[in-house]
Amino acid sequence: MIPELGHFALILVFVLAFSLGVVPMVGAARGYTTWMRSAFSLAAGVAVFAFVAFGSLVYAFVTDDFSVRYTANNSNSLLPIYYKVAAVWGAHEGSFLLWILISSIWTLAVAAFSRHLPLAMISRVLAVLGWLIAGFAAFSLFTSNPFERALPMAPSEGADLNPLLQDFGLTVHPPILYTGYVGFSVAFAFAVAALLTGRLDAAWARWSRPWTNVAWSFLSVGIALGSWWAYYELGWGGWWFWDPVENASFMPWLMGTALVHSLAVTEKRGTFKSWTVLLALAAFSLSLLGAFIVRSGVLTSVHAFAVDPKRGMFILAFLGVVVGGSLTLYAVRVPLIRSRVHFGGLSREVLLLLNNVVLVVALAAVLTGTLTPLAYEAFTGGGKISVGPPYFNTVFIPLMVVLAIALGIGPTARWKRTGVRFLIERLGAVFAASVVIGVALPLAIAGAFKWQVAAGTALALWVVATHLQDAWLQAGRRAAGLARLSAGYIGMTLAHLGFAITLLGIVVTSHTSLERDVRLAQGGSAQLGAITFTLTAIDRVRGPNFLAEQASVRVDGDGAPYVLFPQKRHYVAGGQVMTEAAIAPGVTRDVYVAMGEPMDDGAWTMRLHYKPLVRWVWVGALFMASGGVLAITDVRYRRLRVRREAAAAVESNA
């Protein structure tokens, strides 16, 4: 009964979202205030029924209702309760329902927090979001209905959630990632509404900015979680593979990063308008492209969901309507009048433009690399080729070097025009110090010179030092002044420090990690750098839904001796075999042991890793995300709203 209720709620989501797409839009075109106002209640209705639909599916999982086909395929009565809930989004149908839920929550949030915007604007924004949700709901209902029953032959037991997904990281990864993906739909909706009304101004940028920041922050955390998960769960010690599905999330992130910066220029200086609109359309278009890549099976990858040609065609058609439609609107409606604001040869505008160019080139490179195998196959009819990390690293690293250098100059540079002499005076000493320390510091710690590490350390120090220097000067050279810096400024600084942290983590871990495949007999040991690993025991242990062989590996030479317990798990329900790596995490380094295969004499092959600063890769992403969120608490957004509400009150009194 409950699954049917969920199914019905999903149908209502479609109907209400469709009305949300039509009624306020017509109202805005004709000037019918009541029709426009209906957007708020329709948005609330969509969200309520999306909650009901999602809650019904959660109920089916928690109560082990295996008469629901999706539950039977993805859950098992042996699963711990938290994985039963997580199993709801463990496969295509449920994860898409989650996508719909998150989409409707964003829409509700826009409706709730944007009542101070002009009615004609906000009703159009909500209507655009309504079209999108209607499209998602139709996709779910027609091609991937999670509520389908497997009656009358209901299985008594479920097939289990893929063991790879039975893990904390993957439990929280999809909701956070989707919140980021779908969040760009708000910037998209604002852009489309602005194109429809012809109102492309600084106010539009100010309205879009907080939403974009939050979406971008979620996407940053989502990508970092995915990378962290791959690191500890796949057992290879790698944290980024340039896999098509990783690229699918990375491309909107690159575009979103460009958008966040371009919106800053449009808000503060009123320039880059048509460019900013294009970025807003592109960021969400790339999110949809990512959805197509993941769910159509057009590019195979470790992440690919079970595929169905009907789904691929539906998403491709949806992509055509949404992206094709919005880009056509852009081409027809964007104002041709060039902005009359001038800026000099060297200014903050120019540096931000450089940022945008670098990020868009990086995006084009990733897009090309992701689609090349497809193009190759389509045009030559040949087999599958892989572009792989060498290509991506070759194009990506020089771009990031340019980005880091420009980023150090950014905060010091002034709007309109900055003297080169001023920049050299202010930053010359910092630059020299960064280079010297960048070379000396890794040499002092590791005792060996590697130019990549030296360059990476110097760049990271450069970004950190220039930002701290600027913050100190902005604060009037007083510690008390730091507290009075605006939230927007602190957020920016935090995010940029995060970039430096991630950069340093990537460079150091890529170039100084140690790795060895060894064969360990009971009592045998192996050496990795200064560390000795000794296999002391192999035991059989029992988990809630798996049996495992667990090794005890003593680690000496890495501070006080400790023991790691890597496992080879055998999941009872599905029969899969999984490697569970054991990691001794740390700020300065991770020590990582993964079990390989058993040998005939009771020995095991094992993979040993020593990974300096690997955690910095993800910690940096957390800094970036917190910077993005902190920036939206800036008083200027609140002040504006109060002023507008006051104006509206005066208007309605008159």
Add this chain to the structure above:
Amino acid sequence: MSRASLFVPLAAFVVIAGLLYAGFSLNDPHVLPSALIGKPFPPFDLPALGDATGSPQRYTAADVRGPALVNVWATWCPTCRAEHEELLRIHRESGLPIIGVNYKDNSAQARDWLQRLGNPYAFNIVDATGSLGVDLGVYGAPETFLVDASGTIVYKRVGDVNRAVWEREIKPHVDALQAEASRG
């Protein structure tokens, strides 16, 4: 900037969408790529497990004709022990022949295991060095393959075969093969 140049993003999108469409109609997404599916069973020439006395018989790929399951197992493999009951049941209830590949194992222990636990296998091939395992892409035991009448691999299972896997994944394949065979 002219109006025409504003259509550049749209044009770029049309190219990408065309590519996606082409790629999409190209791949049959139902077929998950696996190196072995649809390939003939790899050639080999290995001794039978047999009994300890006398010179053992040898088998080659010509002896692997289905519909039959090929099960890679070993006595050092706890999962194989768990799977054993299910293999016995499958053989008993469906009559489907199961060919064993005794993988990197001690032959005496393997014979003892079959005597103690029952023997579901039509015959067993001794792959002491794991050479056949390499050709089959085995990365651990147990693994199970389904071969058709021409000796072509139609299905591969990594991990144990249990009741659910048999009912849901393997049996439909077997039924299809048998239906095909009866149609002639």
